Amino acid sequence: MLKMIHLTDTHLVEKGKRLFGLDPHARLKLAIEDINRSHKDANCAFITGDLTNWGTPEEYTALADALSKLQVPLHLLLGNHDNRENFKAAFPNIACDVNGYVQSSVDTDQGRLIFLDSLMEGTSSGWLCEDRLKWLENQLSDAAAAIYLFMHHPPFDVGIPYLDKIGLVQKEEFENTITPYKSRIRQIFFGHVHRPIHGEWLGIPFSTLRGTNHQVWLNMPFQEDHQLEYSYEAPCYGVVLIDAQKTLIHTHEYMYCDDIYSDKTKDLKPHV
Numbered sequence: 589m590l591k592m593i594h595l596t597d598t599h600l601v602e603k604g605k606r607l608f609g610l611d612p613h614a615r616l617k618l619a620i621e622d623i624n625r626s627h628k629d630a631n632c633a634f635i636t637g638d639l640t641n642w643g644t645p646e647e648y649t650a651l652a653d654a655l656s657k658l659q660v661p662l663h664l665l666l667g668n669h670d671n672r673e674n675f676k677a678a679f680p681n682i683a684c685d686v687n688g689y690v691q692s693s694v695d696t697d698q699g700r701l702i703f704l705d706s707l708m709e710g711t712s713s714g715w716l717c718e719d720r721l722k723w724l725e726n727q728l729s730d731a732a733a734a735i736y737l738f739m740h741h742p743p744f745d746v747g748i749p750y751l752d753k754i755g756l757v758q759k760e761e762f763e764n765t766i767t768p769y770k771s772r773i774r775q776i777f778f779g780h781v782h783r784p785i786h787g788e789w790l791g792i793p794f795s796t797l798r799g800t801n802h803q804v805w806l807n808m809p810f811q812e813d814h815q816l817e818y819s820y821e822a823p824c825y826g827v828v829l830i831d832a833q834k835t836l837i838h839t840h841e842y843m844y845c846d847d848i849y850s851d852k853t854k855d856l857k858p859h860v
Contacts, residue, residue, distance in 0.1 A: 693727045
């Protein structure tokens, strides 16, 4: 069994500052404490991009400090709010490909995990250039068994007009790259949309979830000029369980603070 924890869109700002009226540091701290308490047996955790909000050195210093408390191995991906060079300066041991992109792969008992870098500074859209796609094709062709892909930008439209405008630019090229291997790709994990979404694309299951700070409100109007709307829906992380027969993903709202009770006793007790 492979157990992984999925977090996304942490959007850390400098310590002492708030984002959309919320404290990203406090919310990430609660997530880390909850993971350490309940899932320190996980093989790894991964954050699918937008690690910081502005990509400054100060934000990455604060991020490194926060993540140092996590008790499971961690994989970090970049999103459109990140800055590649500032990130690499704060995380000098991060794995990169031969061209310096923050891309890597890990072979596990359940298959190969492939982590992609879809950041292009200066745009909110996702970008997988020829070099990155060639690296991906090599990783796919060399994989011995099942494959799991991790990225920030979804490789297809999600039905929210503004988000679709800032999705992956090279959708067709990405599809062409993975199509020869899609029978072995068991899941695509991504971030960017700040919403719990799951389904199937090209016969490949996919999933994403809410961020640890603010969320995107589900609004699917026909007007193409509709702007993005944010919400204070509860943050969450995903608990991913993989074996030879299935990929199972639990979504956990870790900031829940109301009562819980036992089916046997029906007695309420505070959730800690």
